[in-house]
Amino acid sequence: MLVFSMVCTLLVTGVIAVTSVHLSRMKLLDVADGAALAAANALDEGAYAAGVGDSVPLSNETVRRTAVDYVSTRPMPGGLSAWGLGEGTGTPDGELAVVRMSGRAEVPFIGWLIGNGVTVNVVSRARADLE
Secondary structure (H helix, E strand, O other): OHHHHHHHHHHHHHHHHHHHHHHHHHHHHHHHHHHHHHHHOOOOOOHHHHOOOOEOOOOHHHHHHHHHHHHHOOOOOOOEEEEEEOOOOEOOOOOEEEEEEEEEEOOOOOHHHHOOOEEEEEEEEEEOEOO
């Protein structure tokens, strides 16, 4: 009976830890989605001279700057001890905003076993089409 209780306790503890990390990842993804949406709607300064096509024209600088501004106005979600924009935040084609973020998720109960938490990475994409 003792072994069964220990196995159940370990199982519940593991499920709680994994769920906590997943929730932290979803909170980080929520912020990345907002940053990508804000960046997709940020008109690049070059559009005033070159005009616009089917979507809002973007540049890597505009996407990154807008994403940094968006993230800096948001409080760090609970369950994360660190976060920031990752490499690759920008635009691959001048129309799609890509925001990569990484964060350090705190792991309850077993965090002391794995050190400073778990790194979670998310990618969000947004495009603002014109009609």
